[in-house]
Amino acid sequence: MSAPMDSNLFQQLGLKHPLIVAPMAGGPSSVDLVAAASAAGALGAMGGAYSNAAAIEAFAAQVRQRTDKPFSINLFIPHLIPEVAADRVERAVEATARYRRELEVPSPQLSPPYEEDFDAQFEAVLRVKPACFSFVFGLLAADHVSEAKKAGIPLIGTATTLDEARALEESGVDAVTLQGFEAGGHRGIFGAKAADPEIGIRDLLAQCVGTIRVPLIAAGGIMTGRDIRAALQAGAQAVQMGTAFLACIEAGTSAPYRKKLLETPERRTRTTRVFSGRFARGIENRFMIEMDGKPDAILPFPAQNKFTRDMRGASTTKGSADFLSLWSGTGKGELWQGSAADLIGRLFAE
Numbered sequence: 001m002s003a004p005m006d007s008n009l010f011q012q013l014g015l016k017h018p019l020i021v022a023p024m025a026g027g028p029s030s031v032d033l034v035a036a037a038s039a040a041g042a043l044g045a046m047g048g049a050y051s052n053a054a055a056i057e058a059f060a061a062q063v064r065q066r067t068d069k070p071f072s073i074n075l076f077i078p079h080l081i082p083e084v085a086a087d088r089v090e091r092a093v094e095a096t097a098r099y100r101r102e103l104e105v106p107s108p109q110l111s112p113p114y115e116e117d118f119d120a121q122f123e124a125v126l127r128v129k130p131a132c133f134s135f136v137f138g139l140l141a142a143d144h145v146s147e148a149k150k151a152g153i154p155l156i157g158t159a160t161t162l163d164e165a166r167a168l169e170e171s172g173v174d175a176v177t178l179q180g181f182e183a184g185g186h187r188g189i190f191g192a193k194a195a196d197p198e199i200g201i202r203d204l205l206a207q208c209v210g211t212i213r214v215p216l217i218a219a220g221g222i223m224t225g226r227d228i229r230a231a232l233q234a235g236a237q238a239v240q241m242g243t244a245f246l247a248c249i250e251a252g253t254s255a256p257y258r259k260k261l262l263e264t265p266e267r268r269t270r271t272t273r274v275f276s277g278r279f280a281r282g283i284e285n286r287f288m289i290e291m292d293g294k295p296d297a298i299l300p301f302p303a304q305n306k307f308t309r310d311m312r313g314a315s316t317t318k319g320s321a322d323f324l325s326l327w328s329g330t331g332k333g334e335l336w337q338g339s340a341a342d343l344i345g346r347l348f349a350e
């Protein structure tokens with residue numbers, strides 16, 4: 001398949017295929033997956049959001065031991081939130097007490113910070129100097145934009161609406177990932193508390209092509225070579241695929257998560273705030289079903305993400321998918337369980 005690439009970012013990066021294997025923080029984007037994707041001619045992407053500066057540098061060094069091909073690093077734009085009030089934490093603790101008993105984890109002591117220090121993470125990115133830096137949940141501050149530019153690191157922002165794409169373009173990014181409602185994982189909506197615009201990738205692309213001048217990357221529900229071709233024909237210069245790679249040998253997807261993904265090709269997904277406080281799409285499970293009806297017991301992002309981490313960890317240890325965030329897109333079908341290189345080969349041979 002020949003991609004309609006002008007002189008653009010992806011050509012500059014020397015990619016064989018106009019494909020970014022999505023950054024998937026929290027495990028799936030292992031060193032092996034990132035290196036394998038890049039070595040196979042796509043752009044591997046580290047999901048660095050939950051890693052501190054030292055871990056980001058160590059991860060990048062390991063990728064570089066495996067391949068000299070370009071890869072990117074992805075972070076979450078930080079959220080300025082005040083300390084969560086004690087009564088809210090109490091409600092959240094009460095609503096989850098029986099789960100913690102069941103999982104044999106102690107009652108949590110929740111205190112800030114709720115997320116990694118972004119400035120320290122960003123400094124690590126500047127030191128690593130990846131081929132690209134991508135981010136989600138908003139705009140990169142102007143001083144960081146200029147620092148990245150000075151360091152020669154191209155920037156990719158994430159948009160779920162035309163307005164977000166416009167704001168990213170104006171902020172000076174080199175490309176925009178358009179994330180359709182179909183996408184697995186966190187919705188990239190700028191406002192943590194905003195309603196979900198729920199725009200599918202086809203409509204979002206149609207709205208942005210011709211209006212946004214920087215290269216557009218299509219994400220959400222893309223599973224096959226045919227899907228890739230449709231996105232490129234609709235004006236995307238590359239695609240970003242996450243779910244399709246979750247069951248690859250190299251993916252760091254945990255055993256109960258993998259099992260759930262493979263259990264049925266229909267994978268019933270929906271968006272929920274119960275795991276992190278922010279909308280994200282995943283396979284429906286017990287925690288989602290039981291907690292979705294208790295919005296008052298859900299803390300704001302990223303506090304809720306920290307608050308549920310112990311339960312998610314214990315659920316993995318017990319081999320249960322009941323309390324895991326089973327991020328997955330709407331794309332159906334059997335997931336590829338071979339190597340990432342073989343999947344990439346198949347996608348572009350189709």
Ligand SMILES: Cc1cc2nc3c(=O)[nH]c(=O)nc-3n(C[C@H](O)[C@H](O)[C@H](O)COP(=O)(O)O)c2cc1C
Pocket residue numbers: 022023024025028047048049074135136158179182183184185186219220221222240241242243244327328329330331
């Ligand atoms: C398990 C998982 C984790 C994800 N983590 C991130 C992340 O850390 N940063 C990010 O920008 N996007 C993340 N995403 C979203 C992807 O970048 C992308 O938008 C999505 O996977 C595309 O939809 P698809 O899963 O249907 O291919 C994640 C997606 C999944 C499935």
